[in-house]
Amino acid sequence: MGEKLRITLGAVSRPLESLKIKTGDWGAEYPVVIEENCKACGDCVVYCPDLCIELVETGEVDEKGRKKKVAKVNYDYCKGCGTCSVVCRHDAIKMEIKEIYKG
Amino acid sequence: MSENMRLFGSGHGACPGCGLPIAVKSVLEATGPCFVANSTGCLEIISSQYGKSAWGVPYIHSVFENAAAVAAGIEAALKALGRKDEGPVVVFAGDGATADIGIGCLSGMFDRGHDVLYVCLDNEAYQNTGNQQSGLTPPGSSTTTTPAGKVLPGKVKAKKDMPAIALAHKARYVATASVAFPRDITRKVKRALEFEGPKYIQIHSVCVTGWGIDGKQAIPVARLAVETALYPLIEFEDGQLVRVRKIKDRKPVEEYLKPQRRFRHLFKHPKGKEVIAELQRVADENAKKFGLDA
Numbered sequence A: 001m002g003e004k005l006r007i008t009l010g011a012v013s014r015p016l017e018s019l020k021i022k023t024g025d026w027g028a029e030y031p032v033v034i035e036e037n038c039k040a041c042g043d044c045v046v047y048c049p050d051l052c053i054e055l056v057e058t059g060e061v062d063e064k065g066r067k068k069k070v071a072k073v074n075y076d077y078c079k080g081c082g083t084c085s086v087v088c089r090h091d092a093i094k095m096e097i098k099e100i101y102k103g
Numbered sequence B: 001m002s003e004n005m006r007l008f009g010s011g012h013g014a015c016p017g018c019g020l021p022i023a024v025k026s027v028l029e030a031t032g033p034c035f036v037a038n039s040t041g042c043l044e045i046i047s048s049q050y051g052k053s054a055w056g057v058p059y060i061h062s063v064f065e066n067a068a069a070v071a072a073g074i075e076a077a078l079k080a081l082g083r084k085d086e087g088p089v090v091v092f093a094g095d096g097a098t099a100d101i102g103i104g105c106l107s108g109m110f111d112r113g114h115d116v117l118y119v120c121l122d123n124e125a126y127q128n129t130g131n132q133q134s135g136l137t138p139p140g141s142s143t144t145t146t147p148a149g150k151v152l153p154g155k156v157k158a159k160k161d162m163p164a165i166a167l168a169h170k171a172r173y174v175a176t177a178s179v180a181f182p183r184d185i186t187r188k189v190k191r192a193l194e195f196e197g198p199k200y201i202q203i204h205s206v207c208v209t210g211w212g213i214d215g216k217q218a219i220p221v222a223r224l225a226v227e228t229a230l231y232p233l234i235e236f237e238d239g240q241l242v243r244v245r246k247i248k249d250r251k252p253v254e255e256y257l258k259p260q261r262r263f264r265h266l267f268k269h270p271k272g273k274e275v276i277a278e279l280q281r282v283a284d285e286n287a288k289k290f291g292l293d294a
């Protein structure tokens, strides 16, 4: 007693195994962040259904001495849905057609 | 890896532009580590295939109808083992699992007063099997079981009022939310968790394939559902309406219906005008009942 009970029944999956599945090749389009427009508001991060946008430090500091951040897309998982470009209020994300779908 | 991604990860199988992952990550943002029971449905299919689980929290899928009962069992067990401090118990269930197939188990969970947060992900039809009508499908929607044809203009009956059903069970916190406003989802879940006992949140979640829209239209269309008052965002605490999302310059329902393939026939069907008028009446009634107009 005192020990935690551990029973394994049925099919058990391990956490976050989905990360092996690279969904980045699904879409025909991909988002491009226009860094000088990005205000690091985080809206695209909150909305991206594929959890593949993060705010990352640029290495620069702003006038108030705060570390500057910009949105960065992880193309391993981005499905090219375009949601980020629609919700961005600062015109900082443009969708582009992938090279192989051009022409 | 971002914070969000530790609880629910990339690589899941949702269609591009799907609302479900937005809803799920906004809920998990508020709950932090928790115990998830998920009924059969889109979310289960896209996130729990063997060897491809997108979950970073304890997760169980049992069958279609019993997620509320499974969650009740987990909650009772955690209580008995003195492990209530390890996180809340959360149900994620679709509209079909909630309003039709699992409504008995849900009613029992409410009735017994379990400390469970029940989240209904409302994409307004059985979408994982390809758009069959559920109790939460709105009137006029063309589904494979209510196809718009020569006689019928899509689904005829009303959308079931699940928040009212939850309120009738004296659920302590009842709210509606939308994937168009993810931060509002997070706030509502935080608030819900302050109440001990059953809580019900219904989140309007876009289905790009079932509704017949492009990924880029997903959020704008979800926003229009709120801005037309067809999907009122309301919040009840212990039976009292405490907050609503006000609407400035309420839009006519046509603006919400037009972009979606499931409603397209309404603009040429002989009975289409009647259905649109009925939906406008529902929206007007919502606006009046909940005081939505700003």
Ligand code: SF4
Pocket: A033, A037, A038, A039, A040, A041, A042, A043, A044, A045, A070, A071, A087, A088, A089, A090, A091, A092, A093
């Ligand atoms: S929504 Fe636009 S401005 Fe905001 S963080 Fe994303 S790219 Fe930057």
Ligand code: SF4
Pocket: A030, A031, A047, A048, A049, A050, A051, A052, A053, A073, A077, A078, A079, A080, A081, A082, A083, A084, A085, B017
């Ligand atoms: S296109 Fe869609 S999946 Fe890709 S980063 Fe933008 S919101 Fe995420």
